[in-house]
Amino acid sequence: xxxxxxxxxxxxxxxxxxxxxxDAFNKTHDRIQVDFQQIPSGxxxxxxxxxxxxxxxxxxxxxxxxxxxxxxxxxxGVARDITDLVSDTLRAKLLPQALGLTxxxxxxxSVPLDVxxxxxxxxxxxxxxxxxxxxxxxxxxxxxxxxxxxxxxxxRLVLFPTxxxxxxxxxxxxxxxxxxxxxxxxxxxxxxxxxxxxxxxxWQGLIDRDDIFMNAVESRQSDAxxxxxxxxxxxxxxxxxxAQMNARPGQKGQWRIAPLPQWDTARPAVGTHGGSTFAVxxxxxxxxxxxxxxxxxxxxxxxxxxxxxxGTSSQYPAVSDLIAVGREAFDRSYYGGQDIYELFEQEAAxxxxxxxxxxxxxxxxxxxxxxxxxxxxxxxxxVESLRTAQEGTMPDLKALGLSTTEHTT
Numbered sequence: 048x049x050x051x052x053x054x055x056x057x058x059x060x061x062x063x064x065x066x067x068x069x070d071a072f073n074k075t076h077d078r079i080q081v082d083f084q085q086i087p088s089g090x091x092x093x094x095x096x097x098x099x100x101x102x103x104x105x106x107x108x109x110x111x112x113x114x115x116x117x118x119x120x121x122x123x124g125v126a127r128d129i130t131d132l133v134s135d136t137l138r139a140k141l142l143p144q145a146l147g148l149t150x151x152x153x154x155x156x157s158v159p160l161d162v163x164x165x166x167x168x169x170x171x172x173x174x175x176x177x178x179x180x181x182x183x184x185x186x187x188x189x190x191x192x193x194x195x196x197x198x199x200x201x202x203r204l205v206l207f208p209t210x211x212x213x214x215x216x217x218x219x220x221x222x223x224x225x226x227x228x229x230x231x232x233x234x235x236x237x238x239x240x241x242x243x244x245x246x247x248x249x250w251q252g253l254i255d256r257d258d259i260f261m262n263a264v265e266s267r268q269s270d271a272x273x274x275x276x277x278x279x280x281x282x283x284x285x286x287x288x289x290a291q292m293n294a295r296p297g298q299k300g301q302w303r304i305a306p307l308p309q310w311d312t313a314r315p316a317v318g319t320h321g322g323s324t325f326a327v328x329x330x331x332x333x334x335x336x337x338x339x340x341x342x343x344x345x346x347x348x349x350x351x352x353x354x355x356x357x358g359t360s361s362q363y364p365a366v367s368d369l370i371a372v373g374r375e376a377f378d379r380s381y382y383g384g385q386d387i388y389e390l391f392e393q394e395a396a397x398x399x400x401x402x403x404x405x406x407x408x409x410x411x412x413x414x415x416x417x418x419x420x421x422x423x424x425x426x427x428x429x430v431e432s433l434r435t436a437q438e439g440t441m442p443d444l445k446a447l448g449l450s451t452t453e454h455t456t
Contacts, residue, residue: 054336056081059097060111061088062160062323064354068344071353076343079336081109089113094409101125101328108331109341111323112157114148115213115408118227121156122406122447126326130155132338140346144398145365149324151229151403157324158338159365160345163284164307164317164394165217168291170279171303171383173202179279181305185249188308192258195279205280206272207250208264209419212412212436213320214282215429218250219243220318220402222310227405234406234444237454238415238437239430247429254422254429261423270294282307284320285391289361292381299381304390316399322365348372363391407443414439 058069058081069083084107087093094116100106101123112120120126133155138146145159169181177198182188192204208214219226222242228235237243253259260278262268272278274295281287288304309315325341327334344350346366354360355376364370374388405411418432427435437453444451 053077054079054333056109056331056333056337056340057107058083058109058340059086059093059107061086061091061093062111062354064357064360065111067353067357068350071349072340072343075349079339081340089116090409097125098123101330104330106328106330108328108333108337110326110328111160112326114159114319114322114324115216115404115412117149117157117324117326118151118404118406119408120326121151122449124329126156127329127331127334128154128156129158129327129334129338132327132334133158134342137342137346140366140368142365142367142395142398144319144395144400145322147400148319148402148404157326158341158345160323160325161286161321161362162365162395162398163286163319163321163363164391164398165214165221165282165320166285166288166317166390166394167305167307168281168283168288168302169305170276170301172301173276173279182308183306183312185308185310189249189253189258192253193256196256196258202277202279203258203260203272204278205282206260206262206264206269206278207254208269209261209423210263210265210416211419212415214264215246215250215415215419217284217318217320218246220399221307221316222246223316223399225401225403227403228401229403231452233450233452235452235454236405236437236440236444238411238440239433240454243433244430247433251429263420274298284322285363285387285394286321286361288382288387289359289377292359292361292378296381300383302382303385304382304387306390306394315397317394317397318402319398322362352376361387361391363388363395367392405440405444406447406449407440410443411436411440 069081073080086096097110145162149157182191195204224240224242226238254261307317327337331337351369351372370388415436418435421427422432
C-alpha cells in the first residue's frame with residue numbers, strides 16, 4: 048500500500064507495448080496502480096532475473112512467462128496457484144486450449160495473453176511466377192519442395208531452423224505427439240514418441256534430398272534467405288505476420304498467409320508457436336489486485352489498443368472478444384488486403400488439446416537445438432536429436448525430485 052492509500056502492483060515484462068498498457072490501466076484505475084519494469088526477454092536473461100529475484104524473496108507481483116516455461120516456474124514455486132483467483136467470467140472468455148496450457152492437474156498457474164496457431168506464410172508473387180499451388184497436406188508440401196528445387200536451384204520452399212525447437216514441437220504437437228504428461232502422479236517423458244518420429248523422418252527426408260534449407264533462423268543467413276526471396280514460405284505462429292512487416296517493409300504485397308499443411312485433412316489440427324502469459328508470483332502481497340490487473344490486461348479492449356499503439360503486431364488474443372480490436376488495428380495492405388485474423392480464428396480452433404510443456408524446457412531446448420545443429424553438419428539425424436534431447440532432459444527432472452517415467456523407442 049502506498050502513502051496515497053492506493054495498492055501498488057509491480058509488473059515485469061519484456062513484451063513490447065507493456066508500458067503503454069500500464070499507462071492506460073493507471074489512468075483508468077484509482078484504487079490500484081502498477082509500477083512497471085521492462086526486462087530482457089526470457090532467453091536473454093529475463094527468466095534468470097525472475098528466478099534470482101524469487102530466490103531473494105523480492106520477485107514482482109506479476110511476471111510475464113511464455114508457455115513453455117510455465118510448468119518450470121510453477122514447480123519452482125515462483126508462479127503461485129491462482130485457480131481460485133481466476134473468475135468464472137474470465138475462464139469463459141479464454142480459448143480453452145490456451146487456458147489448458149497453463150493448467151496442470153486442474154490447477155491454473157498463469158493467464159494467457161495470446162495464443163499463436165502455426166500458419167504458413169508464403170510469397171504469393173513467387174508462387175505465381177513459378178506456377179505453384181498452395182499445399183494443403185504435408186505430402187503436397189514435400190512434392191512442392193522438390194518442384195521448387197528443380198525449377199529454381201538457388202531457392203528452396205522452406206527453412207528447417209536448427210534453432211527451432213519450438214517450431215519442431217509445434218509440428219510434433221500437430222501430429223499428435225505428447226512429449227510430456229502428468230498422468231498417474233508422475234512426469235511421463237516421451238520426446239521420441241511415434242508422432243514425433245514420423246515428423247522427424249518427414250523433415251529428414253526433405254533435408255537428405257536437399258529440397259529445403261537447414262540453418263539457424265535467428266541469423267544473418269536466414270535474414271538474407273528471406274530478404275532475397277530465396278525462401279518461399281515461412282512456417283511460424285500468427286504473431287510472425289507482424290514481425291515480418293516490421294522486419295521487411297519493402298516486401299509489402301508479396302506475402303499471403305495460408306493454413307499449415309495437414310497430415311489428415313479430415314481431422315485438421317495444429318500446434319502453437321509463441322504466446323505469453325501472466326503469472327502472480329509467490330512474493331505478491333496483493334494477489335487479488337494483481338489478478339484484477341491481469342484480467343484487465345488480457346480481456347479489456349483498451350488494454351489491447353494500448354499495446355497495439357506501440358507498433359505493428361499480429362498477436363492473436365486468447366480472449367476471442369478482442370479479435371475485432373486486433374483486426375481493426377491491423378494494416379491489411381501488407382498482405383494484399385487479406386483478413387489474416389479470420390484465418391487465425393479458423394486455425395486457433397484447430398489447436399490440439401492435451402499438449403503439456405516440460406518442467407525444464409529451456410534446458411531441453413538447448414540440448415535439442417545443439418543436436419539439430421550437429422545433424423545439419425551430417426552428424427546424426429533429427430530422430431536421434433529427439434532421443435538425445437530426452438536423455439538430456441531426464442537428469443534435470445530427477446534433480447528436481449520429481450517422480451518420472453521415461454518412454455524410450
